Amino acid sequence: MKNEKAEAQIARYERIIKAATVMTEAEKSALVEWEKKHVTGDGEFGTSDWPSLEPIISRISH
Structure with a gap:
């Protein structure tokens, strides 16, 4: 489970x-x-933590 969490965090930073x-x-x-x-x-x-980051991530995550 820890590995999945770490991978999810890395993926999040990659999207940022x-x-x-x-x-x-x-x-x-x-x-x-x-x-x-x-x-x-x-x-x-x-x-x-910028709230407007999510719409930008959504825009690039088709």
């Missing part, structure tokens, strides 16, 4: 990396603004 390569300029700007407010270094949020 792919999403970063297809983001529009507007999406990139929105991410930067979100990060300024939420990614403060306290560990509560990271870039991968």
